[in-house]
Amino acid sequence: MSQKAYMIGTGIGNLAAALYLIRDGHWRGEQITLFGLEQHGANDGAKVSDYEDEYSNQTLSNNAGYMAKGGRMLNEETYENLWDLMSYVPSLDHPGQSVTEEILEFDHAHPTHDVARLMDSKGIRNRGDKNDYSHMQFNNLDRYWLTRLMMLPESKEEELNDITIAEWFKKTPHIFKTNFWYMWETTFAFKKESSAMELRRYMNRMILEFSRINTLAGVTRTPFNQYESLILPMRSLLEDKGVKFVNNMKIVDWEFQDTLLRDEIIVKGLKYENVETGETGVIPVEDTDLVFDTNGAITDSSSFGDLDTPIVENMEYAPSAALWKKATEHFFDLGHPDKFFNDRAASEWMSFNVTTNNHYLLNQITRITQQQPGNALNTWIESNNLLSIVVHHQPHFHEQRENETVFWGYAMFPRKVGDYVKKPFIEMNGREILEELLGHLSAVDTSEDNIANHYDEIWESIVNVVPVFMPYASALFNKRAVGDRPLVVPKHSKNLAFISQFAEMPFDMVFTEQYSYRCAQTAVYHFLGLDKSKLTKMHHYEKDPKVMARATKTMFR
Numbered sequence: 001m002s003q004k005a006y007m008i009g010t011g012i013g014n015l016a017a018a019l020y021l022i023r024d025g026h027w028r029g030e031q032i033t034l035f036g037l038e039q040h041g042a043n044d045g046a047k048v049s050d051y052e053d054e055y056s057n058q059t060l061s062n063n064a065g066y067m068a069k070g071g072r073m074l075n076e077e078t079y080e081n082l083w084d085l086m087s088y089v090p091s092l093d094h095p096g097q098s099v100t101e102e103i104l105e106f107d108h109a110h111p112t113h114d115v116a117r118l119m120d121s122k123g124i125r126n127r128g129d130k131n132d133y134s135h136m137q138f139n140n141l142d143r144y145w146l147t148r149l150m151m152l153p154e155s156k157e158e159e160l161n162d163i164t165i166a167e168w169f170k171k172t173p174h175i176f177k178t179n180f181w182y183m184w185e186t187t188f189a190f191k192k193e194s195s196a197m198e199l200r201r202y203m204n205r206m207i208l209e210f211s212r213i214n215t216l217a218g219v220t221r222t223p224f225n226q227y228e229s230l231i232l233p234m235r236s237l238l239e240d241k242g243v244k245f246v247n248n249m250k251i252v253d254w255e256f257q258d259t260l261l262r263d264e265i266i267v268k269g270l271k272y273e274n275v276e277t278g279e280t281g282v283i284p285v286e287d288t289d290l291v292f293d294t295n296g297a298i299t300d301s302s303s304f305g306d307l308d309t310p311i312v313e314n315m316e317y318a319p320s321a322a323l324w325k326k327a328t329e330h331f332f333d334l335g336h337p338d339k340f341f342n343d344r345a346a347s348e349w350m351s352f353n354v355t356t357n358n359h360y361l362l363n364q365i366t367r368i369t370q371q372q373p374g375n376a377l378n379t380w381i382e383s384n385n386l387l388s389i390v391v392h393h394q395p396h397f398h399e400q401r402e403n404e405t406v407f408w409g410y411a412m413f414p415r416k417v418g419d420y421v422k423k424p425f426i427e428m429n430g431r432e433i434l435e436e437l438l439g440h441l442s443a444v445d446t447s448e449d450n451i452a453n454h455y456d457e458i459w460e461s462i463v464n465v466v467p468v469f470m471p472y473a474s475a476l477f478n479k480r481a482v483g484d485r486p487l488v489v490p491k492h493s494k495n496l497a498f499i500s501q502f503a504e505m506p507f508d509m510v511f512t513e514q515y516s517y518r519c520a521q522t523a524v525y526h527f528l529g530l531d532k533s534k535l536t537k538m539h540h541y542e543k544d545p546k547v548m549a550r551a552t553k554t555m556f557r
Contacts, residue, residue, distance in 0.1 A: 009294030010036030013499040013516035015234040020524040029242030035249040045225025062306040065355030065464035074220040081517035114376040116369035136180040141172035150203040160197040161481035168196040194477035211554040216376040248276040265493040295324035296502035307430040335486040347475035350414035355463040362405040385411035430465025476501040476510040497523035
């Protein structure tokens with residue numbers, strides 16, 4: 001019998017691992033099986049109705065319109081593994097092109113240049129004054145502590161064990177009132193309570209983007225939502241190669257071989273539950289088979305509502321982390337899941353999706369923000385919930401009709417009361433969330449014919465507003481220590497690898513597709529004995545004198 005690979009989770013990391021096995025390991029697709037609890041993970045996007053039948057989701061009274069729980073901003077310069085692997089994946093829309101070619105061609109034709117990145121009570125911060133969004137607004141203490149963090153060698157990363165960003169900057173809390181911080185926390189979803197260790201990694205890995213963070217000129221966008229632009233082409237190629245996808249499958253526990261010293265990790269069985277039929281059983285795993293586990297997913301236990309229905313918080317401990325936790329009960333050096341999944345206050349935030357049946361609201365937003373759809377991100381820095389919206393290039397979904405508009409927004413602090421709707425954001429239905437957004441749009445609208453004069457026309461166009469609560473959206477940034485995340489291939493592991501944002505690798509940064517792809521390549525190359533020198537080369541812009549000179553200049557901008 002030929003060697004097999006079992007992959008727990010059908011997210012982008014395991015899809016990448018399957019592709020690496022086939023492309024670089026010359027495996028046959030028939031050797032690979034992926035088990036998925038749900039079809040739409042962190043890189044999602046579909047009609048609202050498509051989500052209703054998935055694990056733990058509710059049936060809605062209004063399932064019209066479109067939905068994406070989150071949105072990811074790619075980067076041409078630092079997502080080396082993604083571009084390399086996706087050059088192997090054919091585009092579904094443009095025969096003869098790879099996905100890499102398709103995305104980069106689209107992005108180069110539609111470059112991002114945000115002119116309304118930050119807004120305050122006076123309007124857009126592009127007024128040429130001291131608060132203009134081109135200024136980072138650092139003082140000397142801010143510069144000192146940020147530089148000191150960035151210059152800390154990776155070999156001394158443990159000095160940042162369990163230190164939050166707030167604790168690192170305790171001598172200069174001024175930094176949290178700067179344009180830099182407003183842009184940083186809402187671009188990357190960091191919080192003051194997040195890990196200083198992870199901020200250090202970001203400052204090194206993304207230093208090229210530091211000088212253009214205000215315009216987000218370094219953002220690379222996909223033609224459509226990332227499920228349709230990335231996930232579907234990967235799944236399509238894998239299915240064509242004979243890879244098997246098993247849906248509604250929850251892996252609930254492990255069976256490990258009982259070795260002499262109990263330190264060798266050898267999976268011999270996967271206990272499962274079919275969440276649709278209730279069937280349970282064990283999938284036998286041979287010694288030579290490989291197991292790739294998604295040990296943590298940031299969209300686990302999410303919940304959603306509709307125009308007139310608020311979310312009902314799903315209190316289930318993240319299923320992917322629960323399985324990881326089961327493994328830690330057998331072996332002591334596989335990390336600490338609770339550091340990431342047992343503190344919702346540190347990791348939760350909330351998104352919402354607006355679908356309209358005409359472009360009236362879209363045109364009002366473009367007038368107020370002074371930019372066309374596709375130019376990234378607008379944040380109301382004085383809003384109680386720290387509210388932001390992203391108006392995508394239209395259409396954002398293949399099935400989106402010509403007359404429809406779809407855009408996305410999020411609130412970093414969903415437990416706080418709104419500025420215009422006096423209840424916590426998490427308790428608002430879609431109608432109330434849009435009312436909150438319209439209040440903020442009206443406040444920064446300098447036109448005599450204010451958007452508030454046209455609320456009736458706007459409401460007539462609304463198809464749906466879908467709130468989505470994600471308790472673990474920023475869990476990957478939770479404060480941590482060295483050892484809290486397991487190695488991609490743990491020491492003494494013979495056939496188990498972890499592929500997720502919660503596995504440990506040097507240098508690279510989480511909350512990126514790049515991290516998942518890199519985990520996948522690392523695991524496959526290890527188990528197949530492939531030449532590690534052939535791993536995709538990563539850039540080190542933090543060692544480029546020209547890049548560092550621009551970054552230094554930006555610190556004083």
